[in-house]
Amino acid sequence: MQKLRMGVIGVGGIAQGRHIPTFLKLSDQVTIEAISDVNETTARNVAEKFNISNVYSDYRDMFKDVDAVTICTPNKFHAEITIAALEAGLHVLCEKPMAMTPEECQSMIDAADKSGKVLAIAYHYRFMKDSRAAKQVILENEIGQPIVARAKALRRRKVPGWGVFTNKELQGGGSLIDYGCHFIDLSLWLLGNPKVVEVSGSTYNHLSKMPEQLNQWGSFNHETFEVDDHVTAYIKFDNGASLLFETSWMANIKDDEESLSISGLTGGIDLFPFQLNQMKHGMLLNSEANWVPGEDDPSIPQAQNFINSCLGLEELIVKPEEALQVSQIIDAIYKSSESGKSVRLI
Numbered sequence: 001m002q003k004l005r006m007g008v009i010g011v012g013g014i015a016q017g018r019h020i021p022t023f024l025k026l027s028d029q030v031t032i033e034a035i036s037d038v039n040e041t042t043a044r045n046v047a048e049k050f051n052i053s054n055v056y057s058d059y060r061d062m063f064k065d066v067d068a069v070t071i072c073t074p075n076k077f078h079a080e081i082t083i084a085a086l087e088a089g090l091h092v093l094c095e096k097p098m099a100m101t102p103e104e105c106q107s108m109i110d111a112a113d114k115s116g117k118v119l120a121i122a123y124h125y126r127f128m129k130d131s132r133a134a135k136q137v138i139l140e141n142e143i144g145q146p147i148v149a150r151a152k153a154l155r156r157r158k159v160p161g162w163g164v165f166t167n168k169e170l171q172g173g174g175s176l177i178d179y180g181c182h183f184i185d186l187s188l189w190l191l192g193n194p195k196v197v198e199v200s201g202s203t204y205n206h207l208s209k210m211p212e213q214l215n216q217w218g219s220f221n222h223e224t225f226e227v228d229d230h231v232t233a234y235i236k237f238d239n240g241a242s243l244l245f246e247t248s249w250m251a252n253i254k255d256d257e258e259s260l261s262i263s264g265l266t267g268g269i270d271l272f273p274f275q276l277n278q279m280k281h282g283m284l285l286n287s288e289a290n291w292v293p294g295e296d297d298p299s300i301p302q303a304q305n306f307i308n309s310c311l312g313l314e315e316l317i318v319k320p321e322e323a324l325q326v327s328q329i330i331d332a333i334y335k336s337s338e339s340g341k342s343v344r345l346i
């Protein structure tokens with residue numbers, strides 16, 4: 001089988017920690033032909049560390065070497081680089097969030113449609129074993145029509161103190177656009193991506209603006225901290241379903257919590273871990289998964305689905321139109337918090 005020739009653009013934390021090691025593990029399907037980073041020292045060091053021969057400071061120079069690229073730059077550059085790569089005839093796996101605004105996301109989709117190439121967004125929570133188990137039981141109608149979803153992505157005191165995560169200009173926001181976006185995406189996918197009707201949200205950053213900090217993930221300047229560290233939202237869909245959502249990098253809570261539950265008309269599911277809750281055999285019955293097949297590391301099935309989609313062997317799981325929906329909700333939460341009113345999308 002022909003191997004996909006891959007390039008990686010922006011080789012900081014997530015490229016080194018996830019994408020490059022994953023593609024190297026899948027060496028029977030893919031080769032990493034080139035990397036690019038505006039920081040030439042980083043680019044050279046990463047090339048040496050992973051033994052990659054073609055290194056560029058301008059990402060456009062790598063286009064001739066590859067069939068596809070993974071974009072791992074700060075959020076501000078996702079749209080520009082994605083569109084340039086698609087126009088050069090390349091497939092794109094872009095890190096989450098898709099882009100800074102819904103308008104940018106739409107231009108990326110337009111470019112993908114025009115080029116006929118694959119555009120995937122790295123919402124990797126969908127590829128976790130528990131998430132796939134939940135999707136399967138929902139598709140097999142074990143919980144009936146989903147009505148209410150509850151998602152929590154909460155960290156107690158873990159503002160990322162490295163990179164540009166607290167820079168609004170480069171990232172577009174804080175805990176919501178960086179961390180909560182995964183749980184909005186996962187909730188939408190499990191609900192079957194109904195249309196969003198109305199969004200109401202509140203954003204906070206009181207704790208991160210305080211001078212005395214206890215932060216488990218490095219340090220940051222409270223005076224220049226300009227993004228959200230805690231967000232709540234209520235989202236209504238056109239099929240009558242609703243999502244209660246909360247995310248935080250910095251909440252005064254007992255402990256970190258990642259959970260998602262969906263109540264349907266005939267049953268419910270809980271994540272993480274996966275549990276199916278039903279009324280069956282004359283009792284209230286809760287079932288756990290004893291073993292779920294597949295990779296524990298979601299980066300592997302995410303990369304495999306991207307590669308197979310590029311090779312025309314499999315349908316893309318995270319479709320760009322679905323990632324656009326996530327960005328529409330994020331944008332509406334920020335707007336709702338600012339205006340103090342709910343935002344109607346249709």
Ligand SMILES: NC(=O)c1ccc[n+]([C@@H]2O[C@H](COP(=O)([O-])OP(=O)(O)OC[C@H]3O[C@@H](n4cnc5c(N)ncnc54)[C@H](O)[C@@H]3O)[C@@H](O)[C@H]2O)c1
Pocket residue numbers: 009010011012013014015036037038039042059071072073074075077095096097122124163164178
């Ligand atoms: N899927 C996840 O769970 C997850 C986790 C962490 C980060 N991310 C996403 O990955 C992206 C990068 O995050 P990170 O933690 O690796 O950041 P990082 O700051 O560690 O790395 C970003 C790299 O991009 C480079 N860069 C900046 N502008 C560039 C440009 N125009 N062209 C080429 N290179 C450029 C920087 O020099 C840096 O080396 C962000 O969009 C972030 O949201 C996703």
